[in-house]
Amino acid sequence: MKKLFFAFMLCTATLSYAAEGTDTTSVMLGKNKVVIHNDSLGISVSIFDSEGHQWKKTREVNFVDGQEVEQVFVFSPFIPLRKNTKRTFYPHFPDFYYGANLLNANSNVVMRDTKSSEWGFSPCQIGLSLNKQNTLGLVSSLQFGFVHNHFNTSSVIKRVEEETCMLPLEEKDVTTSFLKYYYVKLPIMVEWQKRLGRRKIFAGGGLALEYRYKEVSKYRIDKQKHTVSRDLGINALGINAEAYVGFGSVNLYAHYALTPLFKKGINAMPFGVGIGITM
Known part of the structure:
Protein backbone atom coordinates (compact mmCIF):
# COMPACT_ATOMS: atom_id res chain seq x y z
CA MET A 1 0.00 0.00 0.00
CA LYS A 2 2.97 2.32 0.72
CA LYS A 3 4.35 1.63 -2.76
CA LEU A 4 1.01 2.50 -4.36
CA PHE A 5 0.82 5.73 -2.36
CA PHE A 6 4.39 6.64 -3.32
CA ALA A 7 3.66 6.00 -7.00
CA PHE A 8 0.52 8.12 -6.74
CA MET A 9 2.42 11.05 -5.19
CA LEU A 10 5.23 10.73 -7.73
CA CYS A 11 2.83 10.77 -10.68
CA THR A 12 0.90 13.70 -9.22
CA ALA A 13 4.11 15.70 -8.90
CA THR A 14 5.05 14.82 -12.47
CA LEU A 15 1.71 16.08 -13.72
CA SER A 16 2.18 19.44 -12.04
CA TYR A 17 5.19 20.10 -14.29
CA ALA A 18 3.83 18.49 -17.44
CA ALA A 19 2.67 20.35 -20.51
CA GLU A 20 -0.92 21.46 -20.71
CA GLY A 21 -1.74 18.95 -23.47
CA THR A 22 -1.02 15.96 -21.21
CA ASP A 23 -4.30 14.45 -19.93
CA THR A 24 -3.28 10.90 -18.92
CA THR A 25 -0.05 9.52 -17.45
CA SER A 26 0.78 5.84 -16.87
CA VAL A 27 3.46 4.43 -14.56
CA MET A 28 4.41 0.73 -14.16
CA LEU A 29 4.70 -0.38 -10.53
CA GLY A 30 5.96 -3.95 -10.63
CA LYS A 31 3.42 -5.88 -12.72
CA ASN A 32 0.69 -3.29 -12.14
CA LYS A 33 -0.02 -0.09 -14.07
CA VAL A 34 -0.99 3.15 -12.31
CA VAL A 35 -2.99 5.50 -14.55
CA ILE A 36 -3.52 9.15 -13.56
CA HIS A 37 -6.14 11.01 -15.55
CA ASN A 38 -6.53 14.79 -15.60
CA ASP A 39 -9.70 16.42 -16.91
CA SER A 40 -11.98 19.37 -16.19
CA LEU A 41 -13.34 17.63 -13.09
CA GLY A 42 -9.94 17.06 -11.50
CA ILE A 43 -7.30 14.34 -11.21
CA SER A 44 -8.25 10.68 -10.67
CA VAL A 45 -6.14 7.53 -10.18
CA SER A 46 -6.83 3.99 -11.47
CA ILE A 47 -4.82 0.78 -11.12
CA PHE A 48 -4.75 -2.18 -13.54
CA ASP A 49 -3.09 -5.59 -13.22
CA SER A 50 -0.88 -7.27 -15.84
CA GLU A 51 -3.94 -8.62 -17.68
CA GLY A 52 -5.71 -5.28 -17.88
CA HIS A 53 -8.23 -5.88 -15.08
CA GLN A 54 -9.10 -2.76 -13.08
CA TRP A 55 -8.85 -2.82 -9.29
CA LYS A 56 -11.51 -1.58 -6.91
CA LYS A 57 -10.69 0.85 -4.08
CA THR A 58 -11.98 1.70 -0.60
CA ARG A 59 -11.69 5.40 -1.38
CA GLU A 60 -10.91 7.65 -4.31
CA VAL A 61 -9.22 11.05 -3.93
CA ASN A 62 -9.68 13.75 -6.58
CA PHE A 63 -7.84 17.08 -6.56
CA VAL A 64 -9.91 20.06 -7.76
CA ASP A 65 -8.54 23.64 -7.57
CA GLY A 66 -6.31 22.82 -4.64
CA GLN A 67 -9.08 21.10 -2.69
CA GLU A 68 -9.07 17.42 -1.82
CA VAL A 69 -12.34 15.57 -2.56
CA GLU A 70 -12.63 12.05 -1.14
CA GLN A 71 -15.13 9.38 -2.25
CA VAL A 72 -15.49 6.30 -0.04
CA PHE A 73 -16.30 2.79 -1.36
CA VAL A 74 -17.46 -0.25 0.62
CA PHE A 75 -14.60 -2.54 -0.50
CA SER A 76 -11.16 -3.58 0.73
CA PRO A 77 -8.24 -1.42 -0.49
CA PHE A 78 -7.60 -1.93 -4.21
CA ILE A 79 -9.15 -5.39 -4.65
CA PRO A 80 -9.01 -6.71 -8.25
CA LEU A 81 -12.35 -7.13 -10.03
CA ARG A 82 -11.18 -10.71 -10.70
CA LYS A 83 -9.38 -12.54 -7.92
CA ASN A 84 -6.00 -12.75 -9.60
CA THR A 85 -4.10 -14.20 -6.65
CA LYS A 86 -1.36 -16.79 -6.92
CA ARG A 87 -3.74 -19.55 -5.78
CA THR A 88 -6.54 -18.72 -8.24
CA PHE A 89 -6.80 -21.04 -11.25
CA TYR A 90 -9.39 -20.84 -14.02
CA PRO A 91 -10.31 -24.32 -15.42
CA HIS A 92 -11.40 -25.04 -18.99
CA PHE A 93 -14.38 -27.40 -18.72
CA PRO A 94 -16.71 -26.75 -21.69
CA ASP A 95 -19.80 -24.69 -20.96
Missing part, protein backbone atom coordinates in the same frame (compact mmCIF):
# COMPACT_ATOMS: atom_id res chain seq x y z
CA PHE A 96 -21.66 -26.73 -23.60
CA TYR A 97 -20.59 -30.00 -25.24
CA TYR A 98 -21.84 -32.55 -27.77
CA GLY A 99 -20.41 -35.85 -28.96
CA ALA A 100 -20.77 -39.58 -29.52
CA ASN A 101 -21.56 -41.96 -26.65
CA LEU A 102 -21.03 -45.68 -27.27
CA LEU A 103 -21.04 -48.92 -25.30
CA ASN A 104 -18.00 -51.18 -25.15
CA ALA A 105 -20.13 -54.26 -24.53
CA ASN A 106 -20.64 -57.92 -25.39
CA SER A 107 -20.67 -58.95 -29.04
CA ASN A 108 -24.45 -59.49 -28.94
CA VAL A 109 -25.01 -55.74 -28.46
CA VAL A 110 -25.06 -54.25 -31.95
CA MET A 111 -25.07 -50.46 -31.87
CA ARG A 112 -25.81 -47.85 -34.48
CA ASP A 113 -22.79 -45.70 -33.74
CA THR A 114 -23.69 -42.77 -35.98
CA LYS A 115 -26.90 -42.12 -34.00
CA SER A 116 -25.61 -42.72 -30.47
CA SER A 117 -24.87 -39.37 -28.86
CA GLU A 118 -24.64 -37.28 -25.72
CA TRP A 119 -24.87 -33.60 -24.87
CA GLY A 120 -24.52 -31.57 -21.71
CA PHE A 121 -23.42 -28.39 -20.00
CA SER A 122 -21.23 -27.27 -17.08
CA PRO A 123 -22.96 -24.51 -15.06
CA CYS A 124 -20.15 -24.08 -12.54
CA GLN A 125 -16.47 -24.91 -12.14
CA ILE A 126 -13.67 -24.19 -9.69
CA GLY A 127 -9.88 -24.42 -9.66
CA LEU A 128 -6.91 -24.26 -7.29
CA SER A 129 -3.38 -23.48 -8.47
CA LEU A 130 -0.71 -26.08 -7.66
CA ASN A 131 2.42 -24.11 -8.59
CA LYS A 132 3.82 -20.57 -8.49
CA GLN A 133 3.70 -20.25 -12.29
CA ASN A 134 -0.07 -20.82 -12.18
CA THR A 135 0.20 -23.34 -15.02
CA LEU A 136 -0.91 -26.42 -13.08
CA GLY A 137 -4.11 -26.68 -11.08
CA LEU A 138 -6.62 -28.96 -9.38
CA VAL A 139 -10.01 -28.39 -11.05
CA SER A 140 -13.59 -29.57 -10.63
CA SER A 141 -16.99 -28.93 -12.17
CA LEU A 142 -20.67 -29.85 -11.94
CA GLN A 143 -21.97 -31.23 -15.25
CA PHE A 144 -25.46 -32.23 -16.40
CA GLY A 145 -25.91 -34.44 -19.47
CA PHE A 146 -28.16 -36.67 -21.55
CA VAL A 147 -27.23 -39.95 -23.32
CA HIS A 148 -29.02 -41.54 -26.29
CA ASN A 149 -27.72 -45.04 -27.24
CA HIS A 150 -29.15 -46.53 -30.47
CA PHE A 151 -29.18 -50.28 -31.20
CA ASN A 152 -29.90 -52.54 -34.13
CA THR A 153 -33.61 -52.29 -35.00
CA SER A 154 -34.05 -56.07 -34.71
CA SER A 155 -33.55 -56.06 -30.91
CA VAL A 156 -34.27 -54.11 -27.74
CA ILE A 157 -32.63 -53.85 -24.35
CA LYS A 158 -34.62 -55.23 -21.42
CA ARG A 159 -34.23 -56.57 -17.88
CA VAL A 160 -35.22 -60.22 -17.40
CA GLU A 161 -34.93 -61.94 -14.00
CA GLU A 162 -32.59 -59.28 -12.59
CA GLU A 163 -30.32 -59.43 -15.67
CA THR A 164 -30.15 -56.82 -18.41
CA CYS A 165 -30.01 -58.35 -21.88
CA MET A 166 -30.77 -57.79 -25.56
CA LEU A 167 -33.97 -59.45 -26.79
CA PRO A 168 -35.17 -59.89 -30.37
CA LEU A 169 -38.07 -57.74 -31.56
CA GLU A 170 -41.02 -59.54 -33.07
CA GLU A 171 -42.54 -56.36 -34.49
CA LYS A 172 -41.75 -55.41 -38.06
CA ASP A 173 -40.94 -52.03 -39.61
CA VAL A 174 -39.06 -50.88 -36.51
CA THR A 175 -37.17 -47.67 -37.32
CA THR A 176 -35.24 -47.13 -34.08
CA SER A 177 -34.41 -48.99 -30.87
CA PHE A 178 -32.69 -47.03 -28.15
CA LEU A 179 -31.75 -46.54 -24.50
CA LYS A 180 -31.62 -43.08 -22.96
CA TYR A 181 -30.81 -41.69 -19.53
CA TYR A 182 -29.72 -38.50 -17.76
CA TYR A 183 -26.65 -37.99 -15.60
CA VAL A 184 -24.99 -35.60 -13.17
CA LYS A 185 -21.21 -35.72 -13.15
CA LEU A 186 -18.60 -34.40 -10.73
CA PRO A 187 -15.10 -34.53 -12.30
CA ILE A 188 -11.96 -33.95 -10.23
CA MET A 189 -8.96 -33.43 -12.50
CA VAL A 190 -5.50 -31.94 -12.83
CA GLU A 191 -5.19 -29.33 -15.59
CA TRP A 192 -2.12 -27.85 -17.27
CA GLN A 193 -2.46 -24.54 -19.08
CA LYS A 194 -0.16 -22.02 -20.77
CA ARG A 195 -0.89 -18.64 -22.31
CA LEU A 196 -0.09 -18.20 -26.00
CA GLY A 197 -0.80 -14.59 -26.88
CA ARG A 198 -4.31 -13.70 -25.79
CA ARG A 199 -5.46 -17.33 -25.50
CA LYS A 200 -4.45 -20.41 -23.56
CA ILE A 201 -3.57 -23.95 -24.55
CA PHE A 202 -4.66 -26.53 -21.97
CA ALA A 203 -4.96 -30.23 -21.19
CA GLY A 204 -6.48 -32.09 -18.26
CA GLY A 205 -7.03 -35.58 -16.91
CA GLY A 206 -8.55 -37.30 -13.90
CA LEU A 207 -11.62 -39.10 -12.58
CA ALA A 208 -15.33 -38.30 -12.35
CA LEU A 209 -18.19 -39.55 -10.20
CA GLU A 210 -21.33 -40.00 -12.30
CA TYR A 211 -24.93 -40.33 -11.09
CA ARG A 212 -27.41 -41.76 -13.67
CA TYR A 213 -31.19 -41.52 -13.52
CA LYS A 214 -34.42 -41.65 -15.57
CA GLU A 215 -33.29 -44.53 -17.78
CA VAL A 216 -35.76 -45.92 -20.33
CA SER A 217 -35.68 -48.41 -23.22
CA LYS A 218 -37.88 -47.70 -26.26
CA TYR A 219 -38.39 -48.52 -29.91
CA ARG A 220 -40.22 -46.70 -32.68
CA ILE A 221 -42.42 -47.86 -35.53
CA ASP A 222 -42.92 -45.00 -37.97
CA LYS A 223 -43.65 -42.04 -35.66
CA GLN A 224 -45.10 -44.08 -32.78
CA LYS A 225 -42.83 -44.73 -29.78
CA HIS A 226 -43.25 -47.85 -27.62
CA THR A 227 -41.77 -48.13 -24.12
CA VAL A 228 -40.09 -51.45 -23.34
CA SER A 229 -38.97 -50.83 -19.75
CA ARG A 230 -38.03 -48.14 -17.26
CA ASP A 231 -36.32 -50.61 -14.93
CA LEU A 232 -33.12 -51.66 -16.69
CA GLY A 233 -30.90 -52.42 -13.70
CA ILE A 234 -28.56 -49.50 -14.29
CA ASN A 235 -25.83 -48.76 -11.77
CA ALA A 236 -26.89 -45.38 -10.46
CA LEU A 237 -23.31 -44.49 -9.49
CA GLY A 238 -20.32 -44.93 -11.74
CA ILE A 239 -16.69 -43.83 -12.02
CA ASN A 240 -15.17 -42.53 -15.25
CA ALA A 241 -11.69 -41.73 -16.49
CA GLU A 242 -11.83 -38.22 -17.99
CA ALA A 243 -9.53 -36.19 -20.25
CA TYR A 244 -9.65 -33.07 -22.41
CA VAL A 245 -7.36 -30.87 -24.49
CA GLY A 246 -8.01 -27.56 -26.18
CA PHE A 247 -7.05 -24.06 -27.21
CA GLY A 248 -8.91 -20.85 -26.51
CA SER A 249 -12.65 -21.54 -26.28
CA VAL A 250 -12.57 -24.97 -28.01
CA ASN A 251 -12.40 -28.15 -25.93
CA LEU A 252 -11.97 -31.74 -27.21
CA TYR A 253 -12.94 -34.29 -24.57
CA ALA A 254 -13.07 -38.05 -23.97
CA HIS A 255 -14.28 -40.24 -21.11
CA TYR A 256 -14.40 -43.97 -20.40
CA ALA A 257 -16.39 -45.76 -17.68
CA LEU A 258 -14.32 -47.74 -15.19
CA THR A 259 -17.46 -49.40 -13.79
CA PRO A 260 -20.19 -51.22 -15.80
CA LEU A 261 -23.39 -49.46 -16.80
CA PHE A 262 -25.62 -52.37 -15.71
CA LYS A 263 -25.65 -54.30 -12.43
CA LYS A 264 -26.02 -57.74 -14.05
CA GLY A 265 -26.14 -59.16 -17.54
CA ILE A 266 -24.63 -57.01 -20.29
CA ASN A 267 -21.12 -55.94 -19.32
CA ALA A 268 -21.33 -52.52 -20.95
CA MET A 269 -18.75 -49.77 -20.42
CA PRO A 270 -19.91 -46.40 -21.80
CA PHE A 271 -17.33 -44.18 -23.47
CA GLY A 272 -17.68 -40.86 -25.23
CA VAL A 273 -15.75 -38.39 -27.37
CA GLY A 274 -16.84 -34.96 -28.50
CA ILE A 275 -16.28 -31.24 -28.69
CA GLY A 276 -17.15 -28.47 -26.26
CA ILE A 277 -17.26 -24.68 -26.30
CA THR A 278 -16.45 -22.23 -23.53
CA MET A 279 -18.41 -18.99 -23.64
Whole structure:
Protein backbone atom coordinates (compact mmCIF):
# COMPACT_ATOMS: atom_id res chain seq x y z
CA MET A 1 0.00 0.00 0.00
CA LYS A 2 2.97 2.32 0.72
CA LYS A 3 4.35 1.63 -2.76
CA LEU A 4 1.01 2.50 -4.36
CA PHE A 5 0.82 5.73 -2.36
CA PHE A 6 4.39 6.64 -3.32
CA ALA A 7 3.66 6.00 -7.00
CA PHE A 8 0.52 8.12 -6.74
CA MET A 9 2.42 11.05 -5.19
CA LEU A 10 5.23 10.73 -7.73
CA CYS A 11 2.83 10.77 -10.68
CA THR A 12 0.90 13.70 -9.22
CA ALA A 13 4.11 15.70 -8.90
CA THR A 14 5.05 14.82 -12.47
CA LEU A 15 1.71 16.08 -13.72
CA SER A 16 2.18 19.44 -12.04
CA TYR A 17 5.19 20.10 -14.29
CA ALA A 18 3.83 18.49 -17.44
CA ALA A 19 2.67 20.35 -20.51
CA GLU A 20 -0.92 21.46 -20.71
CA GLY A 21 -1.74 18.95 -23.47
CA THR A 22 -1.02 15.96 -21.21
CA ASP A 23 -4.30 14.45 -19.93
CA THR A 24 -3.28 10.90 -18.92
CA THR A 25 -0.05 9.52 -17.45
CA SER A 26 0.78 5.84 -16.87
CA VAL A 27 3.46 4.43 -14.56
CA MET A 28 4.41 0.73 -14.16
CA LEU A 29 4.70 -0.38 -10.53
CA GLY A 30 5.96 -3.95 -10.63
CA LYS A 31 3.42 -5.88 -12.72
CA ASN A 32 0.69 -3.29 -12.14
CA LYS A 33 -0.02 -0.09 -14.07
CA VAL A 34 -0.99 3.15 -12.31
CA VAL A 35 -2.99 5.50 -14.55
CA ILE A 36 -3.52 9.15 -13.56
CA HIS A 37 -6.14 11.01 -15.55
CA ASN A 38 -6.53 14.79 -15.60
CA ASP A 39 -9.70 16.42 -16.91
CA SER A 40 -11.98 19.37 -16.19
CA LEU A 41 -13.34 17.63 -13.09
CA GLY A 42 -9.94 17.06 -11.50
CA ILE A 43 -7.30 14.34 -11.21
CA SER A 44 -8.25 10.68 -10.67
CA VAL A 45 -6.14 7.53 -10.18
CA SER A 46 -6.83 3.99 -11.47
CA ILE A 47 -4.82 0.78 -11.12
CA PHE A 48 -4.75 -2.18 -13.54
CA ASP A 49 -3.09 -5.59 -13.22
CA SER A 50 -0.88 -7.27 -15.84
CA GLU A 51 -3.94 -8.62 -17.68
CA GLY A 52 -5.71 -5.28 -17.88
CA HIS A 53 -8.23 -5.88 -15.08
CA GLN A 54 -9.10 -2.76 -13.08
CA TRP A 55 -8.85 -2.82 -9.29
CA LYS A 56 -11.51 -1.58 -6.91
CA LYS A 57 -10.69 0.85 -4.08
CA THR A 58 -11.98 1.70 -0.60
CA ARG A 59 -11.69 5.40 -1.38
CA GLU A 60 -10.91 7.65 -4.31
CA VAL A 61 -9.22 11.05 -3.93
CA ASN A 62 -9.68 13.75 -6.58
CA PHE A 63 -7.84 17.08 -6.56
CA VAL A 64 -9.91 20.06 -7.76
CA ASP A 65 -8.54 23.64 -7.57
CA GLY A 66 -6.31 22.82 -4.64
CA GLN A 67 -9.08 21.10 -2.69
CA GLU A 68 -9.07 17.42 -1.82
CA VAL A 69 -12.34 15.57 -2.56
CA GLU A 70 -12.63 12.05 -1.14
CA GLN A 71 -15.13 9.38 -2.25
CA VAL A 72 -15.49 6.30 -0.04
CA PHE A 73 -16.30 2.79 -1.36
CA VAL A 74 -17.46 -0.25 0.62
CA PHE A 75 -14.60 -2.54 -0.50
CA SER A 76 -11.16 -3.58 0.73
CA PRO A 77 -8.24 -1.42 -0.49
CA PHE A 78 -7.60 -1.93 -4.21
CA ILE A 79 -9.15 -5.39 -4.65
CA PRO A 80 -9.01 -6.71 -8.25
CA LEU A 81 -12.35 -7.13 -10.03
CA ARG A 82 -11.18 -10.71 -10.70
CA LYS A 83 -9.38 -12.54 -7.92
CA ASN A 84 -6.00 -12.75 -9.60
CA THR A 85 -4.10 -14.20 -6.65
CA LYS A 86 -1.36 -16.79 -6.92
CA ARG A 87 -3.74 -19.55 -5.78
CA THR A 88 -6.54 -18.72 -8.24
CA PHE A 89 -6.80 -21.04 -11.25
CA TYR A 90 -9.39 -20.84 -14.02
CA PRO A 91 -10.31 -24.32 -15.42
CA HIS A 92 -11.40 -25.04 -18.99
CA PHE A 93 -14.38 -27.40 -18.72
CA PRO A 94 -16.71 -26.75 -21.69
CA ASP A 95 -19.80 -24.69 -20.96
CA PHE A 96 -21.66 -26.73 -23.60
CA TYR A 97 -20.59 -30.00 -25.24
CA TYR A 98 -21.84 -32.55 -27.77
CA GLY A 99 -20.41 -35.85 -28.96
CA ALA A 100 -20.77 -39.58 -29.52
CA ASN A 101 -21.56 -41.96 -26.65
CA LEU A 102 -21.03 -45.68 -27.27
CA LEU A 103 -21.04 -48.92 -25.30
CA ASN A 104 -18.00 -51.18 -25.15
CA ALA A 105 -20.13 -54.26 -24.53
CA ASN A 106 -20.64 -57.92 -25.39
CA SER A 107 -20.67 -58.95 -29.04
CA ASN A 108 -24.45 -59.49 -28.94
CA VAL A 109 -25.01 -55.74 -28.46
CA VAL A 110 -25.06 -54.25 -31.95
CA MET A 111 -25.07 -50.46 -31.87
CA ARG A 112 -25.81 -47.85 -34.48
CA ASP A 113 -22.79 -45.70 -33.74
CA THR A 114 -23.69 -42.77 -35.98
CA LYS A 115 -26.90 -42.12 -34.00
CA SER A 116 -25.61 -42.72 -30.47
CA SER A 117 -24.87 -39.37 -28.86
CA GLU A 118 -24.64 -37.28 -25.72
CA TRP A 119 -24.87 -33.60 -24.87
CA GLY A 120 -24.52 -31.57 -21.71
CA PHE A 121 -23.42 -28.39 -20.00
CA SER A 122 -21.23 -27.27 -17.08
CA PRO A 123 -22.96 -24.51 -15.06
CA CYS A 124 -20.15 -24.08 -12.54
CA GLN A 125 -16.47 -24.91 -12.14
CA ILE A 126 -13.67 -24.19 -9.69
CA GLY A 127 -9.88 -24.42 -9.66
CA LEU A 128 -6.91 -24.26 -7.29
CA SER A 129 -3.38 -23.48 -8.47
CA LEU A 130 -0.71 -26.08 -7.66
CA ASN A 131 2.42 -24.11 -8.59
CA LYS A 132 3.82 -20.57 -8.49
CA GLN A 133 3.70 -20.25 -12.29
CA ASN A 134 -0.07 -20.82 -12.18
CA THR A 135 0.20 -23.34 -15.02
CA LEU A 136 -0.91 -26.42 -13.08
CA GLY A 137 -4.11 -26.68 -11.08
CA LEU A 138 -6.62 -28.96 -9.38
CA VAL A 139 -10.01 -28.39 -11.05
CA SER A 140 -13.59 -29.57 -10.63
CA SER A 141 -16.99 -28.93 -12.17
CA LEU A 142 -20.67 -29.85 -11.94
CA GLN A 143 -21.97 -31.23 -15.25
CA PHE A 144 -25.46 -32.23 -16.40
CA GLY A 145 -25.91 -34.44 -19.47
CA PHE A 146 -28.16 -36.67 -21.55
CA VAL A 147 -27.23 -39.95 -23.32
CA HIS A 148 -29.02 -41.54 -26.29
CA ASN A 149 -27.72 -45.04 -27.24
CA HIS A 150 -29.15 -46.53 -30.47
CA PHE A 151 -29.18 -50.28 -31.20
CA ASN A 152 -29.90 -52.54 -34.13
CA THR A 153 -33.61 -52.29 -35.00
CA SER A 154 -34.05 -56.07 -34.71
CA SER A 155 -33.55 -56.06 -30.91
CA VAL A 156 -34.27 -54.11 -27.74
CA ILE A 157 -32.63 -53.85 -24.35
CA LYS A 158 -34.62 -55.23 -21.42
CA ARG A 159 -34.23 -56.57 -17.88
CA VAL A 160 -35.22 -60.22 -17.40
CA GLU A 161 -34.93 -61.94 -14.00
CA GLU A 162 -32.59 -59.28 -12.59
CA GLU A 163 -30.32 -59.43 -15.67
CA THR A 164 -30.15 -56.82 -18.41
CA CYS A 165 -30.01 -58.35 -21.88
CA MET A 166 -30.77 -57.79 -25.56
CA LEU A 167 -33.97 -59.45 -26.79
CA PRO A 168 -35.17 -59.89 -30.37
CA LEU A 169 -38.07 -57.74 -31.56
CA GLU A 170 -41.02 -59.54 -33.07
CA GLU A 171 -42.54 -56.36 -34.49
CA LYS A 172 -41.75 -55.41 -38.06
CA ASP A 173 -40.94 -52.03 -39.61
CA VAL A 174 -39.06 -50.88 -36.51
CA THR A 175 -37.17 -47.67 -37.32
CA THR A 176 -35.24 -47.13 -34.08
CA SER A 177 -34.41 -48.99 -30.87
CA PHE A 178 -32.69 -47.03 -28.15
CA LEU A 179 -31.75 -46.54 -24.50
CA LYS A 180 -31.62 -43.08 -22.96
CA TYR A 181 -30.81 -41.69 -19.53
CA TYR A 182 -29.72 -38.50 -17.76
CA TYR A 183 -26.65 -37.99 -15.60
CA VAL A 184 -24.99 -35.60 -13.17
CA LYS A 185 -21.21 -35.72 -13.15
CA LEU A 186 -18.60 -34.40 -10.73
CA PRO A 187 -15.10 -34.53 -12.30
CA ILE A 188 -11.96 -33.95 -10.23
CA MET A 189 -8.96 -33.43 -12.50
CA VAL A 190 -5.50 -31.94 -12.83
CA GLU A 191 -5.19 -29.33 -15.59
CA TRP A 192 -2.12 -27.85 -17.27
CA GLN A 193 -2.46 -24.54 -19.08
CA LYS A 194 -0.16 -22.02 -20.77
CA ARG A 195 -0.89 -18.64 -22.31
CA LEU A 196 -0.09 -18.20 -26.00
CA GLY A 197 -0.80 -14.59 -26.88
CA ARG A 198 -4.31 -13.70 -25.79
CA ARG A 199 -5.46 -17.33 -25.50
CA LYS A 200 -4.45 -20.41 -23.56
CA ILE A 201 -3.57 -23.95 -24.55
CA PHE A 202 -4.66 -26.53 -21.97
CA ALA A 203 -4.96 -30.23 -21.19
CA GLY A 204 -6.48 -32.09 -18.26
CA GLY A 205 -7.03 -35.58 -16.91
CA GLY A 206 -8.55 -37.30 -13.90
CA LEU A 207 -11.62 -39.10 -12.58
CA ALA A 208 -15.33 -38.30 -12.35
CA LEU A 209 -18.19 -39.55 -10.20
CA GLU A 210 -21.33 -40.00 -12.30
CA TYR A 211 -24.93 -40.33 -11.09
CA ARG A 212 -27.41 -41.76 -13.67
CA TYR A 213 -31.19 -41.52 -13.52
CA LYS A 214 -34.42 -41.65 -15.57
CA GLU A 215 -33.29 -44.53 -17.78
CA VAL A 216 -35.76 -45.92 -20.33
CA SER A 217 -35.68 -48.41 -23.22
CA LYS A 218 -37.88 -47.70 -26.26
CA TYR A 219 -38.39 -48.52 -29.91
CA ARG A 220 -40.22 -46.70 -32.68
CA ILE A 221 -42.42 -47.86 -35.53
CA ASP A 222 -42.92 -45.00 -37.97
CA LYS A 223 -43.65 -42.04 -35.66
CA GLN A 224 -45.10 -44.08 -32.78
CA LYS A 225 -42.83 -44.73 -29.78
CA HIS A 226 -43.25 -47.85 -27.62
CA THR A 227 -41.77 -48.13 -24.12
CA VAL A 228 -40.09 -51.45 -23.34
CA SER A 229 -38.97 -50.83 -19.75
CA ARG A 230 -38.03 -48.14 -17.26
CA ASP A 231 -36.32 -50.61 -14.93
CA LEU A 232 -33.12 -51.66 -16.69
CA GLY A 233 -30.90 -52.42 -13.70
CA ILE A 234 -28.56 -49.50 -14.29
CA ASN A 235 -25.83 -48.76 -11.77
CA ALA A 236 -26.89 -45.38 -10.46
CA LEU A 237 -23.31 -44.49 -9.49
CA GLY A 238 -20.32 -44.93 -11.74
CA ILE A 239 -16.69 -43.83 -12.02
CA ASN A 240 -15.17 -42.53 -15.25
CA ALA A 241 -11.69 -41.73 -16.49
CA GLU A 242 -11.83 -38.22 -17.99
CA ALA A 243 -9.53 -36.19 -20.25
CA TYR A 244 -9.65 -33.07 -22.41
CA VAL A 245 -7.36 -30.87 -24.49
CA GLY A 246 -8.01 -27.56 -26.18
CA PHE A 247 -7.05 -24.06 -27.21
CA GLY A 248 -8.91 -20.85 -26.51
CA SER A 249 -12.65 -21.54 -26.28
CA VAL A 250 -12.57 -24.97 -28.01
CA ASN A 251 -12.40 -28.15 -25.93
CA LEU A 252 -11.97 -31.74 -27.21
CA TYR A 253 -12.94 -34.29 -24.57
CA ALA A 254 -13.07 -38.05 -23.97
CA HIS A 255 -14.28 -40.24 -21.11
CA TYR A 256 -14.40 -43.97 -20.40
CA ALA A 257 -16.39 -45.76 -17.68
CA LEU A 258 -14.32 -47.74 -15.19
CA THR A 259 -17.46 -49.40 -13.79
CA PRO A 260 -20.19 -51.22 -15.80
CA LEU A 261 -23.39 -49.46 -16.80
CA PHE A 262 -25.62 -52.37 -15.71
CA LYS A 263 -25.65 -54.30 -12.43
CA LYS A 264 -26.02 -57.74 -14.05
CA GLY A 265 -26.14 -59.16 -17.54
CA ILE A 266 -24.63 -57.01 -20.29
CA ASN A 267 -21.12 -55.94 -19.32
CA ALA A 268 -21.33 -52.52 -20.95
CA MET A 269 -18.75 -49.77 -20.42
CA PRO A 270 -19.91 -46.40 -21.80
CA PHE A 271 -17.33 -44.18 -23.47
CA GLY A 272 -17.68 -40.86 -25.23
CA VAL A 273 -15.75 -38.39 -27.37
CA GLY A 274 -16.84 -34.96 -28.50
CA ILE A 275 -16.28 -31.24 -28.69
CA GLY A 276 -17.15 -28.47 -26.26
CA ILE A 277 -17.26 -24.68 -26.30
CA THR A 278 -16.45 -22.23 -23.53
CA MET A 279 -18.41 -18.99 -23.64
